[in-house]
Amino acid sequence: MRTDVFALRHIGIEEEDLQQMLATIKVETLDELITETIPDDIRLRQPLVLDPPMSEHEYLSHIQELSEKNKIFKSYIGLGYHEGLTPSVIKRNILENPGWYTAYTPYQAEIAQGRLEALLNFQTMVVDLTGMELANASLLDESTAAAEAMAMLYELRSREQKKNNVLKFFVSEEILPQTLSLLKTRSAPLGIELTIGNHEDFTFGEDFYGALLQYPGKNGQVHDFAPFVVKASENNIKTAVAADLLSLVMLTPPGEFGADVVVGTTQRFGIPLGYGGPHAAYFATKEEYKRSIPGRIIGVTKDTDGKTALRMALQTREQHIKRDKATSNICTAQVLLAVMAGMYAVYHGPKGLEYIANKVHSSATTLAQSLEKLGVSQINSSYFDTLMVNADAEKVKAIAEKQGVNFNYIDGNTISISLNEATSLKDLQAITAIFAEALDKEENTIVALNSTSAILPSVKRNSPFLANSVFNSYHSETELMRYIKKLERKDLALNHSMISLGSCTMKLNAASEMLPLSMARWANIHPFAPIDQAEGYQIMLKELEKDLNIITGFAGTSLQPNSGAQGEYAGLMVIRAYHESRKEGHRNICLIPASAHGTNPASAVMAGMKVVVTKTDDNGNIDVSDLAEKAILHKDNLAALMVTYPSTHGVFESSIKEITKLIHDNGGQVYMDGANMNAQVGLTNPATIGADVCHLNLHKTFAIPHGGGGPGVGPICVAEQLVPFLPGNPVIKTGGKNAITAISAAPWGSSLVCLISYGYIKMLGESGLTQSTRTAILNANYIKNKLSGKFEVLYTGERGRAAHEMIIDCRPFKQKGIEVSDIAKRLMDYGFHAPTVSFPVAGTLMIEPTESESLAELDRFCGAMHAIREEIDEALIDDNNNPLKNAPHTLEMVTSDNWEFPYSRQKAAFPLPYIMENKFWPSVRRVDETYGDRNLICTCAPIEAYMDA
Structure with a gap:
C-alpha cells in the first residue's frame, strides 16, 4: 500500500474487500452500482478540475508555509473580538482530542x-x-x-x-x-x-x-x-x-x-x-x-x-x-x-476570573493615565477595557502598523484601543511609545499597573458568581485534566465506533486536517485586521471558494454562513434580493416537499416567504404532478423551491431535472439543500441537476467535525445571476457588488475551521473525492443488503439502490411493544450510537455509514442489528422486562448484587463476542424526558446542595 496517498487513509474500504462487498450487493463492478444508483442524465461527463492530491506531509508543509504569509499583529481593535489565552490543558485535552x-x-x-x-x-x-x-x-x-x-x-x-x-x-x-x-x-x-x-x-x-x-x-x-x-x-x-x-x-x-x-x-x-x-x-x-x-x-x-x-x-x-x-x-x-x-x-474559578478582569481593567486605566501624560485626552467617562482617545488617526496608524499594532480608527481624530487578557506591561509601553512618536514627545515609563477604577459606582458588580462546586474544585492542571477525562469517558465518539447517522455524515476528521487549528499564525488573527495582514487566510479562503465552485458547478461562493441553517437562510435571502432586483419582489411563495428538513420551512418563513408544502408519492419521492399543480397555481408569486438531493429518503430521484425546469418555467429559483452532498461530489452536482443555489454542510461532506453539536459551516454556492447578491460585511468588504447585509458576524464566518475542509479537498484531490463518494454509496448499499430480510428498507431508487443512506422501518415491531427508541438504546449496549431516529419518518432509523468505515466495522454494526432483531423476535408481546426495554445497561446495574431480570448479565452487557474487547459503558440508564421538562433545571446545583448531601 502506498503510504503517501491520503485517500487510502481516509477511505476505510481496502481493495481486497471490494469483491466481497460487490458480491453481497450483487453487482460485478463499483461502476455498475453507481450506474444503477445515479440517473444517467445528471452524471458528470468529465472529472473535476482540481489540483493534484497532496500527501499528508506535503499538505502540512504547505499549510505551514501558507500560515507564514499571515502577519500576527497585536490587535486592540475590539468590536467584539479580543485576543485571549487558551489554557494548554484545555487546548490539548479538548480542542485537540x-x-x-x-x-x-x-x-x-x-x-x-x-x-x-x-x-x-x-x-x-x-x-x-x-x-x-x-x-x-x-x-x-x-x-x-x-x-x-x-x-x-x-x-x-x-x-x-x-x-x-x-x-x-x-x-x-x-x-x-x-x-x-x-x-x-x-x-x-x-x-x-x-x-x-x-x-x-x-x-x-x-x-x-x-x-x-x-x-x-x-x-x-x-x-x-x-x-x-x-x-x-x-x-x-x-x-x-x-x-x-x-x-x-x-x-x-x-x-x-x-x-x-x-x-x-x-x-x-x-x-x-x-x-x-x-x-x-x-x-x-x-x-x-x-x-x-x-x-x-x-x-x-x-x-x-x-x-x-x-x-x-x-x-x-x-x-x-x-x-x-x-x-x-x-x-x-x-x-x-x-x-x-x-x-x-472551571479552571480559573471565580477568583481567577476576577484576577483576569481586574488585570484587563487595570491595564486600561494605566494606559489612560500614561496617554494623558502625553496630552492624549481619553473620552470615555466610564469603561472596562476600551479607551476612546483623540489623536491624529492617520499619523498614529502609520507608526502603529510599522510596530505591528492594530487600533480601531473611528474617524480622522478618534481612535479606540481595546485591551485584553494577553496585554502585558511591555505592550502598554509599546502603545505609549507609538503615541509619543506621533506627538513627537518623549514617552513616559510604565513600571506597574495602577489600581484606579474607571467604573462608576452605579454600574459596579456587587453580587457573587460561580459559587458552585465545579467552579471551585479543579484549579490545578492535574485536577482539570482528570475532570476532563472523567467527562470524556461518558461520551461515545467516533474514536470508539462508527456513528451511522443518516443526513449527518459522521466521517473521519483526519488529524492532518485538524492540526493547523493549533498553529498560532492561523489562530491569532482578528477578523477585522487589514486584509494585507491575512494573506495566508485570503489565499486559503479564495482557493476553498474556487474548489467549492468547481465541485458544485456554480459561479460564486460565500463562506460567511456559520451553520447549515444559516446557509439555508442566506440562500433564500440571495434569491429574495435577486427577485427584488428584477422588480419582482412580490415573489414570496416557497414550495417545500413534505419530506424536507425541518429547518427548510423555518428558514423560508424567516426570509419572508410563505411556505406551500408539496406531497411525496408512495415511493417517498416528490409528487411531480402535485408540484406542477402548485407551481402553476402560484406562478405569478413563485419565489423558490427548496429541494434536498439526493432526497431526505436517501434516493436519487430521476425526475429532478424535470422538477427544476418546472420551477424555472414558472419564474422561481431552485434552492438545493446540500445536506446529502456526500453522495454527489465528483459524480453529479447542483448545477447539473438545475439548481441555482445550494448550501453545503462543511461539517458533513467536507470533514469539519461535529464537535458534539457544533461548530458547523454552511457556505452557499450560487449560479451566475445570484453572485452579485452574496452577503457582505460592514467592516471588511465581502460579497457581491449588490451584497445583501450580513448573515453572520465575521466577514468569512468561521474561518479557522475552513482550514479543515481546505485540507480535505487538497489531500484527496479529484480522484480521492470521487472515490469517497463512490465508497459512501457502496457502504450504504452493502449495509442495505446485509440487513435485508431482517429489516425493511422503506425507499430505494428505481433500480432498488440506496444513495449514501437508507431508512429502515421499525414500525412493524410495535406489535410486540418494541419502539424504535428501544432499538436505539439497545445499540448502546453493543457499543454503537444509534442512527438517526424517527426522521424523516416516525418509527424509523436512517443509516449512513460514510466512506471512512472499514468492512470490519460495517460487519460489526450489521451483526449488532441482526442480534437486536433476534432479541425482538424473542420478546413477548408487551413484555417490558427484556434487554431492549431495559437498555441501556450500565456497569453499576450489571455488577449489582441484585439481578432480577429474566436474562443473563452477559446477555445484557456482552451480547456479542467483540464487545468483550472494547466495551463502552453508558453512564446512566434510560433518561426520563418528561420528568425533566416538568421540573426544568438548567444550571448546576449550588455548592450548598453538595455540602448538604
Whole structure:
C-alpha cells in the first residue's frame, strides 16, 4: 500500500474487500452500482478540475508555509473580538482530542453525559455572570444571538401590540457594526422597523415592542442602563442587552437591572480569534420565556433508577416538530467551543476570573493615565477595557502598523484601543511609545499597573458568581485534566465506533486536517485586521471558494454562513434580493416537499416567504404532478423551491431535472439543500441537476467535525445571476457588488475551521473525492443488503439502490411493544450510537455509514442489528422486562448484587463476542424526558446542595 496517498487513509474500504462487498450487493463492478444508483442524465461527463492530491506531509508543509504569509499583529481593535489565552490543558485535552471533537449532538443522552455536564457548566456560567434565570447551550455568534433576541421579543409581543401590529425595535447607536448589519438582514423580511439612536434621547412610545443595548458600547463607554430598562418596562417594551461576558465580572449584571434577554460571545473565555470563528455565543433570558428561547437547553432529569441524569430539554421546540411555525431556524450550537469556554471558567474559578478582569481593567486605566501624560485626552467617562482617545488617526496608524499594532480608527481624530487578557506591561509601553512618536514627545515609563477604577459606582458588580462546586474544585492542571477525562469517558465518539447517522455524515476528521487549528499564525488573527495582514487566510479562503465552485458547478461562493441553517437562510435571502432586483419582489411563495428538513420551512418563513408544502408519492419521492399543480397555481408569486438531493429518503430521484425546469418555467429559483452532498461530489452536482443555489454542510461532506453539536459551516454556492447578491460585511468588504447585509458576524464566518475542509479537498484531490463518494454509496448499499430480510428498507431508487443512506422501518415491531427508541438504546449496549431516529419518518432509523468505515466495522454494526432483531423476535408481546426495554445497561446495574431480570448479565452487557474487547459503558440508564421538562433545571446545583448531601 502506498503510504503517501491520503485517500487510502481516509477511505476505510481496502481493495481486497471490494469483491466481497460487490458480491453481497450483487453487482460485478463499483461502476455498475453507481450506474444503477445515479440517473444517467445528471452524471458528470468529465472529472473535476482540481489540483493534484497532496500527501499528508506535503499538505502540512504547505499549510505551514501558507500560515507564514499571515502577519500576527497585536490587535486592540475590539468590536467584539479580543485576543485571549487558551489554557494548554484545555487546548490539548479538548480542542485537540477526538474524544471531544468527533462526538455527535447529544440526542442520545445516555452516551453523552460528559458533554451534557460540560454544557450545563457553560449554562451555569452564563446565568451567573448575566444575572438571568436561564441560558441555552450556545448559539453561533454574538450578532446572530442579538438577531435571535430581536425575533424572540417580536414573538413575545403583548396581545395589544400584536393587535395594533407594533413592529418597531430600538437599537442603540453604540451597537457593534456587524450586529447592526445582521439586524437589518433579519428584520426586513419580518417587517420589523429598526430605529437606531441614542438611548438617552429615546422617546418611549406605544409603537415599539423592544430595544437592544450594547454593554459596554462599541467604543468602550459603560452606561448605566437601569433607568432606561425601568422606563422601557413601564411602556411595555422588552429589553435585550448585548454584553461583554468578561466585563460582567466587574459590571452590574443586566439581569439585576431588569433586562429580558442578555446575549454575547464567550470568545474571551479561552477561544482563539481564528479570523472570526468559530466562537460560542450565549443567550440568557427569564424562565418565563423558556418555551421561546432559540437553540438547545441542557436540563437535569433522572434515569430509570432515579439517579440524576442530563439531556436536552424541551425537545418539542425543534424545527422538525414546528416546521414553518418555528420562531427560529437554529438547529445547532457551538458545543465544542462552549465546552472550552465553560472549562475556562472551571479552571480559573471565580477568583481567577476576577484576577483576569481586574488585570484587563487595570491595564486600561494605566494606559489612560500614561496617554494623558502625553496630552492624549481619553473620552470615555466610564469603561472596562476600551479607551476612546483623540489623536491624529492617520499619523498614529502609520507608526502603529510599522510596530505591528492594530487600533480601531473611528474617524480622522478618534481612535479606540481595546485591551485584553494577553496585554502585558511591555505592550502598554509599546502603545505609549507609538503615541509619543506621533506627538513627537518623549514617552513616559510604565513600571506597574495602577489600581484606579474607571467604573462608576452605579454600574459596579456587587453580587457573587460561580459559587458552585465545579467552579471551585479543579484549579490545578492535574485536577482539570482528570475532570476532563472523567467527562470524556461518558461520551461515545467516533474514536470508539462508527456513528451511522443518516443526513449527518459522521466521517473521519483526519488529524492532518485538524492540526493547523493549533498553529498560532492561523489562530491569532482578528477578523477585522487589514486584509494585507491575512494573506495566508485570503489565499486559503479564495482557493476553498474556487474548489467549492468547481465541485458544485456554480459561479460564486460565500463562506460567511456559520451553520447549515444559516446557509439555508442566506440562500433564500440571495434569491429574495435577486427577485427584488428584477422588480419582482412580490415573489414570496416557497414550495417545500413534505419530506424536507425541518429547518427548510423555518428558514423560508424567516426570509419572508410563505411556505406551500408539496406531497411525496408512495415511493417517498416528490409528487411531480402535485408540484406542477402548485407551481402553476402560484406562478405569478413563485419565489423558490427548496429541494434536498439526493432526497431526505436517501434516493436519487430521476425526475429532478424535470422538477427544476418546472420551477424555472414558472419564474422561481431552485434552492438545493446540500445536506446529502456526500453522495454527489465528483459524480453529479447542483448545477447539473438545475439548481441555482445550494448550501453545503462543511461539517458533513467536507470533514469539519461535529464537535458534539457544533461548530458547523454552511457556505452557499450560487449560479451566475445570484453572485452579485452574496452577503457582505460592514467592516471588511465581502460579497457581491449588490451584497445583501450580513448573515453572520465575521466577514468569512468561521474561518479557522475552513482550514479543515481546505485540507480535505487538497489531500484527496479529484480522484480521492470521487472515490469517497463512490465508497459512501457502496457502504450504504452493502449495509442495505446485509440487513435485508431482517429489516425493511422503506425507499430505494428505481433500480432498488440506496444513495449514501437508507431508512429502515421499525414500525412493524410495535406489535410486540418494541419502539424504535428501544432499538436505539439497545445499540448502546453493543457499543454503537444509534442512527438517526424517527426522521424523516416516525418509527424509523436512517443509516449512513460514510466512506471512512472499514468492512470490519460495517460487519460489526450489521451483526449488532441482526442480534437486536433476534432479541425482538424473542420478546413477548408487551413484555417490558427484556434487554431492549431495559437498555441501556450500565456497569453499576450489571455488577449489582441484585439481578432480577429474566436474562443473563452477559446477555445484557456482552451480547456479542467483540464487545468483550472494547466495551463502552453508558453512564446512566434510560433518561426520563418528561420528568425533566416538568421540573426544568438548567444550571448546576449550588455548592450548598453538595455540602448538604
